[in-house]
Amino acid sequence: MSYESEKLAATLKAAREKKGLSQRALSAHAGVPQSHISKIESGAVNLTVSSLTAIANALDLELALVPRKAAPAVRTITRSVNDVPKATPEARKEIARLAKQLEHIQSLKIDSPVFENLQRQFREMRQFENLIRNTDTLRSIREALKAVENAGGVAALQEASKQMNSFRNALAHGIADEERTRLPRPAYRLDGDNDE
Amino acid sequence: MSYESEKLAATLKAAREKKGLSQRALSAHAGVPQSHISKIESGAVNLTVSSLTAIANALDLELALVPRKAAPAVRTITRSVNDVPKATPEARKEIARLAKQLEHIQSLKIDSPVFENLQRQFREMRQFENLIRNTDTLRSIREALKAVENAGGVAALQEASKQMNSFRNALAHGIADEERTRLPRPAYRLDGDNDE
């Protein structure tokens, strides 16, 4: 396999993982067999443009032929778009758990405005999932939600909602949660779009 | 054929023509049969990445997967690099004629420093061939060179060299040759890269 092909395979794999898709999920979106995606990502095939574009489009990527002279600039741009901090696996896992818990509560038909509010807060929070470095709060919220089923009722919902709101605001305002837990931070940032 | 594929084919063809390569010349560089290049450019095949990269590299293009979000910026950059004024067919033709004439003179083994100088000037001039709007001077130089063979000898070479030097300098300093010859110009241009 050529260098170009390997890079391509790595790019596709990285893009898929960044979107949190499994090979099978991507397969469904792109209309390409999972077995083939596996082979592609391992660089075992010399794929055709149709396969490439199908998969790339499913991953919100666009195939481009850029003049060599412009290639460095394109790489810079691509990097700047890609280098948003990535959600940690733990964060994603915890968020998935929370989502499941919320689905379950919905199935209980509680139908309180408090619950609707909580769901909205959850959706808004998810937009910043990449910023989550610490899942304690999420875990705490999930604990609170468990109480809903057992005894807590709406009171537990309100407690969860309060925590969710505070957590979301913290993320939205760019207050890294390490800030509160006193973890060391990187001394620099690759992208300059940080408004602190 | 999909839209993506057609665009790809068009891009490759445009890039090849811009470089002034025939399908056969490109074939030699890229290691891909001319017949296949023809099919590719007509969008008749779903080419593989290896073919694509081979041809693209021969055309100084780089295959890239850019995030949709970054695609507009990439297009802008690419355009800015591509939109250097293109050499007119007449200019290219006249330059080819000149090159041939120079080759012929070289075969005469004149071996004068004046001729070497002339060749260097020619090479330098070619770098600006995109700026040539008017081929009168080139034709004039070629006329002068014809005299070398018949009678003129080194004197004719010197005359040609003098003209070449002046022409090259004019191009290098961005003095459009229309400026001097006062030819009628089109009232509009499709591309906006005209610096008047």
Next chain:
DNA sequence: TCATATGATACATTAAAGTAGATCAAGCGC
């Protein structure tokens, strides 16, 4: 007029991409 270079096509052959489907081991949640 003759020669040359161009891009488009034709043909037979080979290699491999692509599909559909099943299976496997590893990892994780319950």
Next chain:
DNA sequence: GCGCTTGATCTACTTTAATGTATCATATGA
């Protein structure tokens, strides 16, 4: 332990990309 999902791997089959070579009509130049 059990069930589910993950990515990797296998099979069998179909489709087609790619090659090599050759031809063709058409410009364009000598």
